[in-house]
Amino acid sequence: MPENQGTHLIRGARPLGDDPVDLLFENGRITAIGPDLPAPDGAEVVDATGLIALPGLVDLHTHLREPGREDAETVASGSRAAAMGGYTAVHAMANTDPVADTAGVVEQVWRLGQEAGYCDVRPVGAVTVGLAGERLSEIGAMADSAARVRVFSDDGVCVSDALLMRRALEYVKAFDGVIAQHAQEPRLTEGAQMNEGRVSDRLGLPGWPAVAEEAIIARDCLLAQHVGSRLHVCHVSTKGSVDIIRWAKERGCDVTAEVTPHHLILTDDLAESYDPVYKVNPPLRTAEDVQALREGLADGTIDIVATDHAPHPVEAKETEWSTAAMGMIGLETALGVVHRTMVETGLLTWAQVAERMSAAPARIGRVGGHGRELAVGEPANIVLYDPAAPVEVDAAAMAGKSGNTPFRGMSLPGRIIATFLRGVPTVLEGKIK
Amino acid sequence: MRHLLSAGDLDRDEATLILDTAGELAQVGDRSVKKLPTLRGRTVVNLFYEDSTRTRTSFELAAKRLSADVINFSAKGSSVSKGESLKDTALTLQAMGADGVVIRHGASGAPHRLANWVDGSVLNAGDGTHEHPTQALLDAFTMRERLGRLEGLRVAVVGDILHSRVARSNVLLLTTLGAHVTLVAPPTLLPVSVHTWPCEVSYDLDEVLPESDVVMMLRVQAERMHDSFFPSVREYSRNYGLDGERLSRMPEEAIVMHPGPMVRGMEISAEVADSPRCTVTEQVANGVSLRMAVLYLLLGGS
Numbered sequence: 145m146p147e148n149q150g151t152h153l154i155r156g157a158r159p160l161g162d163d164p165v166d167l168l169f170e171n172g173r174i175t176a177i178g179p180d181l182p183a184p185d186g187a188e189v190v191d192a193t194g195l196i197a198l199p200g201l202v203d204l205h206t207h208l209r210e211p212g213r214e215d216a217e218t219v220a221s222g223s224r225a226a227a228m229g230g231y232t233a234v235h236a237m238a239n240t241d242p243v244a245d246t247a248g249v250v251e252q253v254w255r256l257g258q259e260a261g262y263c264d265v266r267p268v269g270a271v272t273v274g275l276a277g278e279r280l281s282e283i284g285a286m287a288d289s290a291a292r293v294r295v296f297s298d299d300g301v302c303v304s305d306a307l308l309m310r311r312a313l314e315y316v317k318a319f320d321g322v323i324a325q326h327a328q329e330p331r332l333t334e335g336a337q338m339n340e341g342r343v344s345d346r347l348g349l350p351g352w353p354a355v356a357e358e359a360i361i362a363r364d365c366l367l368a369q370h371v372g373s374r375l376h377v378c379h380v381s382t383k384g385s386v387d388i389i390r391w392a393k394e395r396g397c398d399v400t401a402e403v404t405p406h407h408l409i410l411t412d413d414l415a416e417s418y419d420p421v422y423k424v425n426p427p428l429r430t431a432e433d434v435q436a437l438r439e440g441l442a443d444g445t446i447d448i449v450a451t452d453h454a455p456h457p458v459e460a461k462e463t464e465w466s467t468a469a470m471g472m473i474g475l476e477t478a479l480g481v482v483h484r485t486m487v488e489t490g491l492l493t494w495a496q497v498a499e500r501m502s503a504a505p506a507r508i509g510r511v512g513g514h515g516r517e518l519a520v521g522e523p524a525n526i527v528l529y530d531p532a533a534p535v536e537v538d539a540a541a542m543a544g545k546s547g548n549t550p551f552r553g554m555s556l557p558g559r560i561i562a563t564f565l566r567g568v569p570t571v572l573e574g575k576i577k
Numbered sequence: 578m579r580h581l582l583s584a585g586d587l588d589r590d591e592a593t594l595i596l597d598t599a600g601e602l603a604q605v606g607d608r609s610v611k612k613l614p615t616l617r618g619r620t621v622v623n624l625f626y627e628d629s630t631r632t633r634t635s636f637e638l639a640a641k642r643l644s645a646d647v648i649n650f651s652a653k654g655s656s657v658s659k660g661e662s663l664k665d666t667a668l669t670l671q672a673m674g675a676d677g678v679v680i681r682h683g684a685s686g687a688p689h690r691l692a693n694w695v696d697g698s699v700l701n702a703g704d705g706t707h708e709h710p711t712q713a714l715l716d717a718f719t720m721r722e723r724l725g726r727l728e729g730l731r732v733a734v735v736g737d738i739l740h741s742r743v744a745r746s747n748v749l750l751l752t753t754l755g756a757h758v759t760l761v762a763p764p765t766l767l768p769v770s771v772h773t774w775p776c777e778v779s780y781d782l783d784e785v786l787p788e789s790d791v792v793m794m795l796r797v798q799a800e801r802m803h804d805s806f807f808p809s810v811r812e813y814s815r816n817y818g819l820d821g822e823r824l825s826r827m828p829e830e831a832i833v834m835h836p837g838p839m840v841r842g843m844e845i846s847a848e849v850a851d852s853p854r855c856t857v858t859e860q861v862a863n864g865v866s867l868r869m870a871v872l873y874l875l876l877g878g879s
Contacts, residue, residue, distance in 0.1 A: 340769060341769070341770055342770040342773050344768075345768035345769065345770045345771065345774075346745070347685055347686065347707055348685040348686075348704070348705050348706035348707030348708065348742060348745060349685050349686070349705075349706075349707075350706075351769070353769075417689070418685075418686030418687075418689040418690055419690075459662065462662070462664050463662055463663060463664065463690070464663055464682070464684035464686065464687045464690055465684065465685065465686045465690075466684040466685065466686075466705070467684065
């Protein structure tokens with residue numbers, strides 16, 4: 145476990161892609177920013193020439209699998225993967241075994257994160273007991289626990305009961321919480337295997353229609369506005385959803401939304417291989433949806449990028465498509481994919497990337513000390529990224545336990561060189577500390 | 578051609594070669610000794626995860642007529658039912674030296690997955706709601722035998738298109754071979770993107786029949802009714818079933834096909850099923866010759 149101490153002088157980094165400066169980290173904080181800073185005695189100097197400095201990334205949607213599926217990932221292995229991806233805080237989803245629906249489970253996950261020490265692990269609490277969608281879990285107890293839970297989600301399952309969703313939205317207002325909805329109308333998606341459209345029809349795989357996502361988002365936006373609460377929409381995947389969220393924001397609904405890196409770049413025709421590494425929920429959609437998601441992220445309709453990092457053991461994917469598990473890992477590739485899809489295309493500046501991958505997710509999750517400006521006095525949660533070091537994604541070389549990355553073999557334009565958590569490197573020279 | 582996974586993998590020349598080869602091999606079935614030495618010493622595994630006596634027997638007979646060693650590996654009573662994965666089963670078959678694996682599986686795409694894990698040829702004998710390429714080939718063979726051509730032939734495929742692997746393979750193959758396909762079904766039993774398929778679509782069987790040289794009736798499982806695909810078996814049968822009255826409105830030479838098993842009284846009346854214009858038993862007989870041709874072309878070379 146890295147110690148929360150040490151002095152580091154970062155030479156020649158480009159904050160948010162701007163002109164190079166030096167940054168000094170002492171006692172967990174940024175204590176000086178400027179050209180040619182003198183190195184204090186005992187300071188470790190990091191040559192960051194050409195590297196972009198961003199605030200440490202914050203993931204609002206991570207599956208760490210512990211407790212219950214430690215064969216796929218643990219809090220420790222998942223937080224190492226997070227650090228390798230430039231993250232200093234992640235939100236651990238509630239669909240563990242047992243489900244994170246009590247103060248005991250969320251405190252366990254929170255404590256495991258503290259012990260691992262690679263990033264701050266913020267547990268997400270389940271909205272309903274056992275994710276069963278029948279009655280509210282002890283949301284208040286989780287909020288008051290040592291884990292200070294603020295994000296609640298039945299992710300993997302939709303809170304489809306409109307009345308229960310209304311109650312959940314209202315209840316979390318008491319402590320400024322947010323309901324993160326996995327928008328999936330259950331009856332329209334029974335047995336669904338992939339996006340419903342030309343490809344599913346040709347492949348004979350039961351379809352997951354866009355309307356099943358869009359109908360729930362529309363309903364929830366109206367509900368959130370009616371009760372004056374905060375709604376967060378998980379992993380938006382369709383053009384129609386972007387349109388609905390844009391409309392809801394225009395009429396004053398307090399809704400935020402996320403998109404995953406994979407939905408920004410991959411399309412449903414990859415299912416033609418029947419390789420379940422491309423099976424995910426919500427499913428990969430069409431090129432038209434990908435374009436709309438990029439535009440939505442660029443214009444702020446979609447607030448953040450969240451990974452939906454979903455590790456699975458080999459046997460869960462080396463099977464027929466219809467029996468394979470849904471989900472793909474994404475922590476270690478997220479920034480590279482955003483660089484390719486949003487920065488290289490001119491849709492986002494690095495400052496906007498910092499907003500969408502650090503500041504905004506920290507705000508939505510009410511995470512203190514993360515997503516802050518790169519300024520003197522702020523916590524030294526920082527990632528150094530080399531934008532000119534193309535890397536071929538190697539599934540076998542992942543820091544997490546599972547290798548189910550859909551980007552294997554793909555070239556991404558840059559790589560994480562260093563990640564600092566409160567001034568202490570969790571990653572240095574591209575390697576986990 | 579290493580595998581036969583989809584009817585769409587065949588170009589016109591390859592498909593025609595299979596049909597022509599089947600025509601030659603059909604003569605073997607007429608001899609007193611119905612056997613050729615072509616695949617002697619080669620091993621064909623029938624890997625059937627779904628019960629299908631008809632298709633499995635057809636493949637078994639085809640392989641045996643070509644003198645191949647045939648192993649039937651059914652999901653029941655094998656390690657498959659103990660939870661062995663498709664991959665481990667594939668590696669087992671690989672270790673046993675299977676030259677060809679004929680697979681029937683309830684999951685769409687299972688043959689594609691299998692082809693990644695074995696060196697031998699994989700033949701798709703029906704996968705989920707995806708494809709059934711040898712059925713489409715034997716259907717085309719039967720049409721060509723009965724009507725003398727495929728080019729320009731007007732074929733209506735009627736029934737549960739949405740869940741039909743037979744329909745998918747037939748649309749692909751018949752289009753490749755120059756026939757014109759019209760799919761006929763209630764809108765609930767058609768895929769949402771069917772308008773992008775290389776065929777016509779109609780909701781009205783009576784309108785299509787007089788313009789069809791072939792009508793292919795597909796089985797509709799009664800349980801679809803419980804999912805509200807249509808209101809009742811009676812209403813389905815009234816609108817989309819083929820009875821003698823409807824048959825009489827087809828051109829005189831037109832034939833009635835069915836991949837079996839038929840549900841008499843649902844999609845086809847007993848009168849039509851038993852009429853000489855119905856080719857169901859010919860399709861079964863042709864299935865053996867056609868599967869011989871496919872096995873021969875996939876496994877016979879070098």
